[in-house]
Amino acid sequence: MSKEKEKLAVETLSLTKSYNGKAAVNHLSMQVRQGAIYGFIGRNGAGKSTTLKMLCGLAKPTEGEIRLFGKPAEDSYMARRLGCLIESTGLYPNMTARQNMMMKAKCMGLTDEKSVDRALASTGLSDTGSKKARYFSMGMKQRLGIGLALLGNPDLLILDEPINGLDPEGTREVRELLLALSQEGKTLIISSHILGELSKVATHYGIIKEGNLVEQIDRETLEGNCRDYFQIEVDDSKRALPLILEHAPQMQAEVMDDKIIRLYDLKDGAWLNHLLIENRVQVYSSGFHHMDLEEYFLNRMDNLAEGRKGGEEHV
Amino acid sequence: MFNLLCMDLYRIKRSKFAYVCFGCLLGVIFLSYLMVWLMATPKGQETALKLGMLPLNELEEGRALLAEADVLAMFRESGMDGGMYSLTFGVAVALLVCGDYQGGFMKNIMSLHRQRQVYIGSKLMAAGILNFLYLTLGFAFNMLMNQLFRHMVPASDWRATLFYLGWAWVLTTGFAALIILLCVLSRSTTIGVLGAVFGSSGLIVMLLHSITSQFHLGGWVEYTIYYNLTYGPSAYASVGDLRGVAVGLAFLALYSAASVVAVRKRDI
Ligand SMILES: Nc1ncnc2c1ncn2[C@@H]1O[C@H](COP(=O)(O)OP(=O)(O)OP(=O)(O)O)[C@@H](O)[C@H]1O
Ligand SMILES: [Mg+2]
Numbered sequence: 263m264s265k266e267k268e269k270l271a272v273e274t275l276s277l278t279k280s281y282n283g284k285a286a287v288n289h290l291s292m293q294v295r296q297g298a299i300y301g302f303i304g305r306n307g308a309g310k311s312t313t314l315k316m317l318c319g320l321a322k323p324t325e326g327e328i329r330l331f332g333k334p335a336e337d338s339y340m341a342r343r344l345g346c347l348i349e350s351t352g353l354y355p356n357m358t359a360r361q362n363m364m365m366k367a368k369c370m371g372l373t374d375e376k377s378v379d380r381a382l383a384s385t386g387l388s389d390t391g392s393k394k395a396r397y398f399s400m401g402m403k404q405r406l407g408i409g410l411a412l413l414g415n416p417d418l419l420i421l422d423e424p425i426n427g428l429d430p431e432g433t434r435e436v437r438e439l440l441l442a443l444s445q446e447g448k449t450l451i452i453s454s455h456i457l458g459e460l461s462k463v464a465t466h467y468g469i470i471k472e473g474n475l476v477e478q479i480d481r482e483t484l485e486g487n488c489r490d491y492f493q494i495e496v497d498d499s500k501r502a503l504p505l506i507l508e509h510a511p512q513m514q515a516e517v518m519d520d521k522i523i524r525l526y527d528l529k530d531g532a533w534l535n536h537l538l539i540e541n542r543v544q545v546y547s548s549g550f551h552h553m554d555l556e557e558y559f560l561n562r563m564d565n566l567a568e569g570r571k572g573g574e575e576h577v
Numbered sequence: 578m579f580n581l582l583c584m585d586l587y588r589i590k591r592s593k594f595a596y597v598c599f600g601c602l603l604g605v606i607f608l609s610y611l612m613v614w615l616m617a618t619p620k621g622q623e624t625a626l627k628l629g630m631l632p633l634n635e636l637e638e639g640r641a642l643l644a645e646a647d648v649l650a651m652f653r654e655s656g657m658d659g660g661m662y663s664l665t666f667g668v669a670v671a672l673l674v675c676g677d678y679q680g681g682f683m684k685n686i687m688s689l690h691r692q693r694q695v696y697i698g699s700k701l702m703a704a705g706i707l708n709f710l711y712l713t714l715g716f717a718f719n720m721l722m723n724q725l726f727r728h729m730v731p732a733s734d735w736r737a738t739l740f741y742l743g744w745a746w747v748l749t750t751g752f753a754a755l756i757i758l759l760c761v762l763s764r765s766t767t768i769g770v771l772g773a774v775f776g777s778s779g780l781i782v783m784l785l786h787s788i789t790s791q792f793h794l795g796g797w798v799e800y801t802i803y804y805n806l807t808y809g810p811s812a813y814a815s816v817g818d819l820r821g822v823a824v825g826l827a828f829l830a831l832y833s834a835a836s837v838v839a840v841r842k843r844d845i
Contacts, residue, residue, distance in 0.1 A: 318688040321844040338691055346688050352681030354588070361591060366685050368584035395680070410685060 270332065271296045271418050271449035272317060277326035279312050286312045288473035289326070294451060294466070296331075299444050301464030302453040303559060309473040310453040311349055314422050317451070318346040330418065342370065345416035347424060351407030355396035359387045359406050362395055363413060370414045377413060384439060385409035386432070400427035408436065418449045425456055437463055461555035469559065471566060488553035491516075492528040494535075497544040499523050505541055506534065521546075581690065581699035589673065589707060598669040602662065602715050609655035610722045610729070617642040618729060649733035649741060649811055652719045657745060658807045660777040663752050666711055667773025670704045670753045674760035675769050687845050694837040697757065701833060704753035705746075712742050712749075737812035747825035748806050752776065754832035755802075761839045779803035800824050 272294040279287040287309040294300045304310050315321040317328060319341060328335040330344065353362045363378045372378075382388045385405040390398075395406065404427050411419055424440075425433050433456075440463050444450060454460045467484060469477040479487070496502045499517050506515060506525070514526040528534070531548055538545050553561075589595045614621040615630060617640055646654075656662045677683045690696060716738070723730060759772040775781050786798045798804050805821040812818075 315844070318684075319691045320684055320687055336691055341689050341691050344688065346684075348684055348688075350681060352684035354676060354682050355680045356593075357588075357591065362682075365584055365588060365682065368587050369580055369686055369689055371580040371583075 269296050273329040275327040278324045280324045285473050290475045292468050292475055296449050297447055298449055298466045299464050300451045301460045301467045302451055304470035308470045311422050314420050315348055317420055343417045345411035346420040347407040347411045348422045351403045353395045356394055358392055359390045366410050366413050372414055381409040381412045401432055404428055420451045422453050457556040488558050489526050490550055490552050492525045492531050493551050494548040495522050495546040502538055502543045578695045578698045582702050585699055585703035594672040595669055598665045601665045603718050605656045605661050606719050610726050614726050646730045647733040648720055648723050648730055649738050651730055652716055660779055663777035664773055667756045667777055668770055670756045671760055671769030671773055674700055674757050675766040678764040683845055693840045697836045700757050705750050708746055708750050712746055740813045741811055744821040747822050748802050751825040751828035752802050754829050758832045758836045761836050802828055
């Protein structure tokens with residue numbers, strides 16, 4: 263038990279934050295392994311930023327507890343092991359990128375200016391010179407925010423939407439940077455709406471909905487759940503489905519709308535096409551698909567919504 | 578706390594506001610020397626007459642101005658007593674504190690320093706240092722002006738000068754604590770600057786005083802920062818002359834404690 267705990271970089275116990283009596287984060291208990299890249303996803307207003315703010319000490323939990331590397335978050339030494347970027351980058355608009363970095367370095371008590379230059383270089387801001395931060399483009403500000411979070415070589419990085427506003431090249435650079443940091447053994451918590459990008463790096467996921475953590479899942483399990491499926495588009499799914507089930511009764515099928523059907527655990531699609539055409543069902547398209555994180559996420563949200571609706575009807 | 582102080586000093590050094598405010602102080606000192614020169618010295622009066630700035634019948638009165646003045650009195654007249662110093666220094670403090678909130682750099686500070694009282698401590702120290710520099714350099718400039726205007730007034734006793742600068746420093750640092758409190762509460766540069774304007778000019782103190790003295794309850798005014806700064810003694814004579822220091826320290830403690838509570842209570 264205690265050994266298991268040592269391996270956790272972040273653990274929250276029943277973490278709650280209420281604004282005006284309404285819970286923005288509701289009894290959230292999450293566990294982030296050391297060395298993980300934890301993708302934190304949820305809709306707008308789900309409570310991602312609020313959770314991350316509490317982890318960074320910017321918001322006081324209404325209830326619950328936060329443990330960082332097995333120690334209470336109030337431990338002031340812990341704060342130095344943590345680098346964060348929450349929502350928009352916090353900076354002095356009238357200072358240059360380097361001066362902003364120097365400010366943070368002084369704030370931490372770092373004396374080595376090389377660490378500043380290193381952070382600038384790794385975020386591609388070395389040649390912004392005397393340009394003041396207020397004239398930075400959105401992507402440059404974002405990079406500066408990541409650079410500020412990297413300063414002091416923290417063991418845990420908390421990044422709230424770090425790739426917002428970055429160009430494709432910048433996105434790739436940040437992705438490579440994140441992977442490199444992860445390889446150094448750092449733990450990363452990243453929230454993002456760009457799920458395709460997130461799925462390229464994340465090793466674990468936490469899905470939050472209306473303040474509740476609805477699922478924590480690692481990459482392997484997710485891949486398992488994201489099954490391959492065979493999708494056919496026909497002129498009338500009501501006619502096609504009975505035909506298919508007649509020939510393959512144990513097949514798992516899902517009717518998406520009156521034209522599209524998804525079939526799981528199908529190895530070969532040729533006989534199916536043949537069958538449908540023989541029975542004069544028009545097939546517009548057919549093919550194998552792989553469910554990606556985005557589809558999984560949307561699916562999960564829909565299922566939850568339906569589940570709840572069902573529950574309400576029973577009451 | 579000292580890390581944060583280093584950070585604040587780094588920013589003050591590279592900011593514009595600290596120099597602009599200091600420039601304003603020097604400008605005021607220069608102007609008041611110019612005015613006294615025009616009104617009270619024979620040469621200056623000649624010029625003033627030519628410019629039509631001075632009516633003939635006020636020449637004698639003007640000369641009387643200089644009779645009791647010395648360098649310290651000039652320094653007090655040129656801004657300290659009128660609240661001009663508190664105003665410019667208060668504005669500098671407001672800009673120093675609110676700058677942290679404006680661009681959101683506060684997030685970086687507070688995620689590193691979970692013990693938030695450290696923030697108030699560092700800001701107080703930074704304000705104290707800025708205050709010390711403004712007062713001493715301002716006084717040095719004041720002496721320089723006296724040289725420039727051909728020793729218009731005699732030098733002041735150095736013990737009196739040190740005594741005055743000492744208690745004025747305590748009182749104005751107490752005033753800085755008030756500005757810090759306002760900024761931490763409102764997180765708005767506008768409110769901080771307005772606080773400096775109304776606080777330094779004594780407007781609020783005088784308004785409240787005029788209301789309360791209707792009921793013969795105006796005695797409290799002698800225990801305000803504004804009153805003590807304006808009417809405090811220029812030389813040490815008795816223990817009673819230390820009232821300014823006591824009042825300054827009391828307000829410093831009060832406003833600092835309130836700031837600590839405010840900054841700990843609210844989320845960033
Ligand atoms: N300071 C605050 N006062 C009142 N309500 C707040 C405050 N901060 C957040 N909330 C509320 O808490 C809820 C969660 O907000 P949060 O910013 O955590 O969402 P999010 O998941 O980060 O959303 P997004 O994807 O849009 O960034 C929202 O309903 C929001 O209105
Ligand atoms: Mg957010």
